[in-house]
Amino acid sequence: MAAAVTVSMTRFKGAGDLPAQVFDPARLAAVYATGLLDSGPEAVFDDLAHLAASVTGAPMAFVTVVDDRRSYWKSVIGLGELGIAERQNAAEASFCHLVVAADGPLIVTDAATDARVNDISSVTRMGIGAWAGYPIHAPGGQVLGTICAVDTAPRAWNDQEVRTLATLARAITGEIALRQAVRQMSVQMDDLRATSRQSQALARSLQDSLLPPVLTIPPGLEAAAAYLPAGHGALVLGDFYDLFPVGPSSWCAVLGDVAGHGVEAAKVTALARYTVRADASRHFSPAQVLAQLNTALIAQHVIDQQFLTAVCVIFRDQKSAEGAGVTGVLSTAGHPSPLIRRADGQVEEIRSKGAILGVFPDADLGSARFTLNPGDALLLYSDGVTEAHPPQDGAAMFGEQRLADLLAACHGLDAAQAVEHISHTVLDFCCHDSADDIALLVLRVPGAPSALPPHA
Structure with a gap:
């Protein structure tokens, strides 16, 4: 210097x-x-x-x-x-x-x-x-x-x-806008604290500002996402997702979950989205993108117990004997492993190692390659899905196996229909009173119709 x-x-x-x-x-x-x-x-x-x-x-x-x-x-x-x-x-x-x-x-x-x-x-x-x-x-x-x-x-x-x-x-414009929104919201929430419905609306407005208003869909693919707030949506939590281009034929999808809630969680969520967007276009390595995010979180001295789990996917168009599709690389950081539903109904878990972000200087991030052919679908989700449970029975969680079976049963559904079907099933399971936020993102290659699952 x-x-x-x-x-x-x-x-x-x-x-x-x-x-x-x-x-x-x-x-x-x-x-x-x-x-x-x-x-x-x-x-x-x-x-x-x-x-x-x-x-x-x-x-x-x-x-x-x-x-x-x-x-x-x-x-x-x-x-x-x-x-x-x-x-x-x-x-x-x-x-x-x-x-x-x-x-x-x-x-x-x-x-x-x-x-x-x-x-x-x-x-x-x-x-x-x-x-x-x-x-x-x-x-x-x-x-x-x-x-x-x-x-x-x-x-x-x-x-x-x-x-x-x-x-x-x-990114700086967004940081400034977020700060002003948080300040304005704090004043409004002080004024409206006695009115529960108005407080919920304000909290949801801030949460929505942390998500893309419209999901940009890659050419030749189907894409859909959903964010389901915990309880009655009165708290600002940290689940987020994003999907954006990083090159002429390359795209990045990210889904994350910030521990905690409130303004601090929202600030970490905003930093995560902007850091990923700024770094993803520089290289075809989701592990490096998450490593850069880990560095940024630690440099900002995130408060105790305020950490982040995430999955980052970078993919591009590809041609195969089956026709159009995508090939990509993904990396997880303390986050649930993505699932792939093949056109024949088989479900695969795509694993890569990696620790939570914002805690350790080296998150020990790995990566895994994957290919989606016509009829295949990739599901990214937060742990609010598998940990959903009825209000009176915290031990009866939705679980990974039930989610895999649910995805396998999405016969003939496009990406939007699959997200809607999974969302409704999980909400019905927890009586529409989830203890944690739920985020879902599905990418599907259209083409060959999905076959019935083996057990159908």
Whole structure:
């Protein structure tokens, strides 16, 4: 890491030269509402800035918040240890005001010759040779600042580096939105504590914000998911799932379960989703994705008893003698093993080793390969399924064998129908009063109709 640098607030240009967007009252109100100005470093932002520097190979990276006077460095990588007063420069001395004005990325390959920035004082004061940054936004869409990578020499930024910065910007935007949602919800829940139904609605709203509003379905596949809150849904718990593309023909599916409940569980869930999304596109290794998540959880000093189990699957299209299908790799971290229902009704358990995340520096993660041919279906689920039990009999759990039999009996059902059938069966078993959240995600290759199970 470079030695600490004292950054002068001397203005090269006058404040009157700043674009009008910097002074927009709605934008400034959104900046102040974050509470990030003049606040100390936090692991969640430092982790993302470190990732920006690591992916791009740049010696410096920043997460900034820009008001009408200065660009405040909420996270700064590469300038050593800085006090609060040193973590800033004047708005006109920063490239960030150009991002605010454009509400879009700024990619500079040679700062000394780029007419957009070569008269900005930080080019010489901070030795900027190249700069690449993306805007971070408030929930209302206003530009709050940037995440940027900075090199001391001119350089080109490749497409993968630029895409990663865009992903990290979205992750920071989500973190800020979650914080504001949590603060707003805390105030509302204090006001509405006496009204149980309203409190339940607020809790469910926060839980829903941690899940994709619409499940993106890979081309040529069926996909469906369900989240069933425990009890009456009055608590925010930590089950989550996600499904998203990581390349032209590659996809990532993840399903996890955070121990505990409430705001702390929601924060861990959000960190997990954004970390997986930021890292999954970098390599075809779910074990590495979960290892990166483990590192992020430990770096954020997750509170005692707040850990995470997860299964991560990365897969791509493939052709076989049977026709179209998928081939993939999965990794589990202290999580129930996924099940595959073959087209002939046979059910297979796909095992890989791995410890819970957020506790041990090395989660000892393994991986397992699998192939889905036409008619095959992959089921990811949380332990709320197998541990479901009637309210008056905690020992009579739904269990793994009953789940395997239920999946085998999903003859002729597509992914959505299978999820609905499993959900209804489990809820009926526990009298619609589950003790733990339930999450399900099914991927199925359409084609050959599913055969009847052997015992049918």
